[in-house]
Amino acid sequence: MSQGVCRAFTLMELMIVILVLGLLLALLLPTVQNAWVVADYYRCTRNLGYLYQAITMRRTDLAVGSSTDLKTRWWPTQLMPYMDNGAPFLVCPSADAEESEMGGGGSGDDGNNSGGGSGGSGQGPGWLNPPGSYPPLTELCELRLSTSGSYQPMDAGPWTLKLSEEQFQVARGMGYLAEDRGTVNLRSKLDTNYNPYSDPCLYYLCFEDISTGGDQDFQDTVIRVVDKRDGTYDLTISGCTGGNHALVSKPDRAVLLSLAIRGYYQNQQITVGQAEAQPQQPAEGTAGGFSGSQYGSAQDPAITSRTIVSSNYAMNGDYPFLTYRAGRVALLDYSKYLFHATDVWSDLTMDPNGDGVPIFARHWGQINVLMTDGSVQLMLPEELDPARPDVFSKYWIP
Numbered sequence: 001m002s003q004g005v006c007r008a009f010t011l012m013e014l015m016i017v018i019l020v021l022g023l024l025l026a027l028l029l030p031t032v033q034n035a036w037v038v039a040d041y042y043r044c045t046r047n048l049g050y051l052y053q054a055i056t057m058r059r060t061d062l063a064v065g066s067s068t069d070l071k072t073r074w075w076p077t078q079l080m081p082y083m084d085n086g087a088p089f090l091v092c093p094s095a096d097a098e099e100s101e102m103g104g105g106g107s108g109d110d111g112n113n114s115g116g117g118s119g120g121s122g123q124g125p126g127w128l129n130p131p132g133s134y135p136p137l138t139e140l141c142e143l144r145l146s147t148s149g150s151y152q153p154m155d156a157g158p159w160t161l162k163l164s165e166e167q168f169q170v171a172r173g174m175g176y177l178a179e180d181r182g183t184v185n186l187r188s189k190l191d192t193n194y195n196p197y198s199d200p201c202l203y204y205l206c207f208e209d210i211s212t213g214g215d216q217d218f219q220d221t222v223i224r225v226v227d228k229r230d231g232t233y234d235l236t237i238s239g240c241t242g243g244n245h246a247l248v249s250k251p252d253r254a255v256l257l258s259l260a261i262r263g264y265y266q267n268q269q270i271t272v273g274q275a276e277a278q279p280q281q282p283a284e285g286t287a288g289g290f291s292g293s294q295y296g297s298a299q300d301p302a303i304t305s306r307t308i309v310s311s312n313y314a315m316n317g318d319y320p321f322l323t324y325r326a327g328r329v330a331l332l333d334y335s336k337y338l339f340h341a342t343d344v345w346s347d348l349t350m351d352p353n354g355d356g357v358p359i360f361a362r363h364w365g366q367i368n369v370l371m372t373d374g375s376v377q378l379m380l381p382e383e384l385d386p387a388r389p390d391v392f393s394k395y396w397i398p
Contacts, residue, residue: 040094041363041378044333047089048370051313051331054082056374069320071252072338076309090311092333094362134231140272142250143221145209146243151253152207154223159208161186161218162194168204177206177219184217201227209245221245221259232273238266251317251338312360314339319372321398326373329384329395333368334360341386341396357381 009017055070058079062069070078076090083089136155143152152160163171167190171177176186186192186206196203202225209220221239228234237247237259245259247270257270314334322328332339345351350358357365358381366378386392 037094037364040092041368043093044363044368045376047092048313048331048333048368048376049374050083050089051079052370052374054079055330057082069252069254070315071249071254072315072317072319074249075315075319076311080309087309090309090313092312092362092368094333095312095335134273137225137227137233137272140233140250141247141256142253143207143223144246144248144253144255146245151248154205159210159214159216159218161192161204161206163192163204163206164195164197165199165202165204166197167192167195176217177222184215186216186218201229207239209239209243228273232271235270235272237268237270251340252320316340316396318397322372324372325398326371327395328372328398329369330372331370332384333362339386341392344387345381345385 058070080087138154140154142154144150145152154160155162168177171186171190174190176184176189194203205223205225206218207221207223208214208216208218214220219240221237224236226234235247237257239245239259246255247257247259248254249256249272256272257268259265259268312333312335313331314336315331315338316322316329317338317340319330322330329339343350345358346356348354350360352359361367361381363378366380367384369377369379369384371377382388384391384395386396
């Protein structure tokens with residue numbers, strides 16, 4: 001009786017099997033990858049729809065007077081109470097490490113600047129701690145001058161001085177920035193070109209309360225700024241104004257702190273910005289920071305904190321004025337807190353490949369957009385580019 005002979009695969013047969021399997025995988029891989037892309041697109045669409053539901057519920061509260069209108073920089077935080085486990089809905093599933101090239105969720109536009117922010121990265125969950133950078137103070141708020149109806153930018157502007165601690169103390173030692181000395185052109189008395197010296201995270205912003213310059217004593221409003229390097233800024237505000245001023249947020253100009261006291265006001269406090277952790281209240285005994293008769297101990301300080309939850313969706317900078325207008329952009333699949341006409345999509349930070357497709361066009365080179373009527377549209381970048389006047393007037397502004 002003969003026994004069966006077991007014959008092993010030859011090398012050629014093994015190579016053929018491997019080749020056939022490789023070809024099958026090569027044919028199946030695009031299909032699998034496309035399935036994931038489609039799934040991410042639908043999850044992103046669902047996220048935007050869920051955010052619209054939260055906006056609608058919040059609008060109902062607004063109608064009965066129990067809430068305030070959405071602010072373009074803080075909208076994720078404001079919507080969180082209206083979402084069950086809302087954090088995952090604030091992140092597009094197609095977003096990846098490319099976000100950090102644009103400064104992540106920590107940069108924002110206010111209609112004047114694009115990008116921005118000092119260095120520093122957050123630690124912890126990605127939806128709470130934006131990667132990359134955080135916005136400078138000038139993008140968060142500005143000073144409203146009621147005497148002229150104008151706005152003074154922070155850290156900039158012809159009638160704003162930025163002084164380091166050392167420069168401020170030199171001016172105080174000469175008798176300036178402490179009391180109303182009448183007509184004094186401070187720039188003619190000392191060098192007012194900013195020099196950070198030992199601590200660039202501590203400085204003073206000194207404002208003239210007349211937009212045309214006035215007496216240029218720059219002591220009408222004085223703000224001591226502490227950049228905490230976590231995205232938040234502690235402000236201590238004192239001054240002597242001729243009218244009812246206010247610190248307002250950008251770009252919606254909602255009042256953060258009213259400076260309505262005529263004459264001198266002392267050490268009004270507020271924290272603004274994007275905190276990487278929980279809001280931090282000023283430590284006891286550190287509420288002051290100014291010395292002298294007008295800038296002494298704190299008196300009934302108004303302490304407020306703004307904590308921003310991060311999202312790689314963006315709200316149209318004009319959305320608070322578009323709530324009841326159909327066919328306008330409300331939110332879009334993007335990576336900044338807010339979006340405005342000054343963004344140039346051909347800029348290398350947005351289009352590092354130079355192919356005309358910004359990196360936030362995540363869905364087949366297109367962008368998911370939530371419109372003000374609640375619909376979600378998939379649009380090409382050129383259809384949505386606010387740098388085009390026809391597109392800007394059609395989709396972005398009232």
